[in-house]
Amino acid sequence: MNQTATLFGGDRWLAALTTLGAWLLALLWALPPLFAVWTAFHPQAFSVHFDLTAPLTLANFDRALAAAPFPRYFLNTFILVTTVTATQFVLCTLAAYAFARFEFPGRDIAFALVLVQLMIMPDTLIVQNYATMARLGLVDTILAIGLPLMASAFGIFLLRQTFKSIPKELDEAARIEGASALGVLWRVYVPLAKPVYVAYGLVSVSYHWNDFLWPLVITNSVETRPITVGLQVFASVDQGIDWSVICAATLLSCGPLLVGFLIFQRQFVQSFMRAGIR
Amino acid sequence: MLRLSRMRWIHGWLLFLPAAVLLFAFTHLPAAETLWASLHSTLRGRRPAVFVGLDQYRTLLDDPIFWQVLWNNALFALGTIPASVALALAMALLVDSRIAGRAAARMAYFTPTILPLVAAANIWLFFYTPSYGLLDQIGGLFGFGETNLLGSRETALPALMVVTIWKEAGFFMIFYLAALQQVPPTYREAAALEGAGRWTYFRRILFPLLMPTTLFVLVNAVINAFRMVDHVIAMTRGGPDNASALLLFYVYEVAFKFWDTGYASALTVVLLVILAVLAIGQFAYLDRRVHYR
Numbered sequence A: 001m002n003q004t005a006t007l008f009g010g011d012r013w014l015a016a017l018t019t020l021g022a023w024l025l026a027l028l029w030a031l032p033p034l035f036a037v038w039t040a041f042h043p044q045a046f047s048v049h050f051d052l053t054a055p056l057t058l059a060n061f062d063r064a065l066a067a068a069p070f071p072r073y074f075l076n077t078f079i080l081v082t083t084v085t086a087t088q089f090v091l092c093t094l095a096a097y098a099f100a101r102f103e104f105p106g107r108d109i110a111f112a113l114v115l116v117q118l119m120i121m122p123d124t125l126i127v128q129n130y131a132t133m134a135r136l137g138l139v140d141t142i143l144a145i146g147l148p149l150m151a152s153a154f155g156i157f158l159l160r161q162t163f164k165s166i167p168k169e170l171d172e173a174a175r176i177e178g179a180s181a182l183g184v185l186w187r188v189y190v191p192l193a194k195p196v197y198v199a200y201g202l203v204s205v206s207y208h209w210n211d212f213l214w215p216l217v218i219t220n221s222v223e224t225r226p227i228t229v230g231l232q233v234f235a236s237v238d239q240g241i242d243w244s245v246i247c248a249a250t251l252l253s254c255g256p257l258l259v260g261f262l263i264f265q266r267q268f269v270q271s272f273m274r275a276g277i278r
Numbered sequence B: 001m002l003r004l005s006r007m008r009w010i011h012g013w014l015l016f017l018p019a020a021v022l023l024f025a026f027t028h029l030p031a032a033e034t035l036w037a038s039l040h041s042t043l044r045g046r047r048p049a050v051f052v053g054l055d056q057y058r059t060l061l062d063d064p065i066f067w068q069v070l071w072n073n074a075l076f077a078l079g080t081i082p083a084s085v086a087l088a089l090a091m092a093l094l095v096d097s098r099i100a101g102r103a104a105a106r107m108a109y110f111t112p113t114i115l116p117l118v119a120a121a122n123i124w125l126f127f128y129t130p131s132y133g134l135l136d137q138i139g140g141l142f143g144f145g146e147t148n149l150l151g152s153r154e155t156a157l158p159a160l161m162v163v164t165i166w167k168e169a170g171f172f173m174i175f176y177l178a179a180l181q182q183v184p185p186t187y188r189e190a191a192a193l194e195g196a197g198r199w200t201y202f203r204r205i206l207f208p209l210l211m212p213t214t215l216f217v218l219v220n221a222v223i224n225a226f227r228m229v230d231h232v233i234a235m236t237r238g239g240p241d242n243a244s245a246l247l248l249f250y251v252y253e254v255a256f257k258f259w260d261t262g263y264a265s266a267l268t269v270v271l272l273v274i275l276a277v278l279a280i281g282q283f284a285y286l287d288r289r290v291h292y293r
Helices: A002-007 A012-040 A059-067 A070-101 A107-119 A122-136 A142-149 A153-164 A168-176 A181-192 A194-210 A213-218 A227-238 A243-263 A265-276 B002-037 B055-061 B064-096 B102-114 B117-128 B134-141 B156-180 B185-193 B198-209 B211-225 B230-236 B247-256 B261-289
Strands: none
Touching (some): A012 B064, A012 B117, A070 A194, A070 A227, A107 B261, A194 A227, A194 A243, A243 A265, A243 B117, B064 B247, B117 B156
16 A cells, blocks of 8 residues: 555555454454453453453353263264265266256256356245155255255356366366266366365365255254254253353354364455355 | 267367256256246145146235335445445555555455354344343443344334445445456556546546446445345344334245245246346446446
């Protein structure tokens, strides 16, 4: 900004004001999570009593873990997120390859039909999807949470754009060397699209980690509930108003994702950017 | 040659097939089934679902709660979309300029995006707690009395809007940041040489250049305004007296509390129609005004 400040004949006051504004907004935005951290790591007596000398404690986390099967919820979320993301990778790669490099009748209509899912997301079809799962006998299974999410229009779109930007000459060269269609995909397209897979993977993991409405509807036991639903059940039924424990549970529920984000902050932000550029 | 191209056809379809099956089974088919179910009564015990034509829609027109949630949803969209998009743009501009501590600021803006909405809702619930919560504590310092934001009809929905804006602005900021980084610095220099001020540069050059991003963000924001109900479930359960119920939340309630699938299907159809009309309208309207590079 220094450079532009001089360009526009800007003054120091404006620069200072900009910085101050950015900081104030940042503080405002960070306040809720910081508040939760404070409450979770201090004894109940200090939950809204801000005293820098207040003793730190992990007791709230112990109590949360003792009160609800959070490890099981974590396992469920882990299974859900890994299977959904892995399946999405495979299905979206194959479909994107078809749309990017194959001529087949009905391709454009098929692609338009894929894009419909960007607008009609699975969340809005909970009523009928529940009926479908009931028919398949899958109600209250982790598979049922994941199935409607596994073919992702967003993933197909993103990978199609990426594959299209890869020079066709590479494709043809590999074919001349005798590679099959799948061989070319595996040896040329997938390696070149690696950054996009990382980006899509991070977006997909955080999206499905945070998913709530559909899992809430389709699960009703400890063995299948993901962490978000587990947290909600815990906060609304088991606890009443013990905020220290609820804050501890809340932090637990997003802990792994949050830690991952803090460590890989740059990659996360860049991934979301990359996924957003079309 | 003909055989080769037919091979390509078959390969193309085979590659698309697995995704196509799942998309069809969980997006297109249920959408069509929803329409079909909305023309039927709800199956209850021994009573089978029978064709009732447009009866569910007649019920809907006479249902005051339906009109209320529709109105709430419109308010919710109007209250959250412009604010979060404007804030997102402001955040992106702030973080894109060379201020001190911009990495920390960017992290603060972006963190809500990573948090599950339910988790965020729980934190805000604590924030809003009457007398005990942080908001009332701070208000107390300035001599304000106890408030019950989530418990009164006038403030429940706005309180949810604040959470939504807080959650979404940082997410949309990312897209503006990505776009800003692609604007060539020469534009800025040229504008300065021509004697354009900062504001003119923003209004005449930067903002039009960011139009495609704004379109993309707006489409997402609109869809989200009709899709996000996690915080309604976690914070107010639509109350008090449906003052904070949104359309999808009402669908959820009718379908999974009252188990009235027929009526819930009619409500879902309304939701789908709204989403379709908004998406088409937005594209048609903004397409003419968007500057494509």
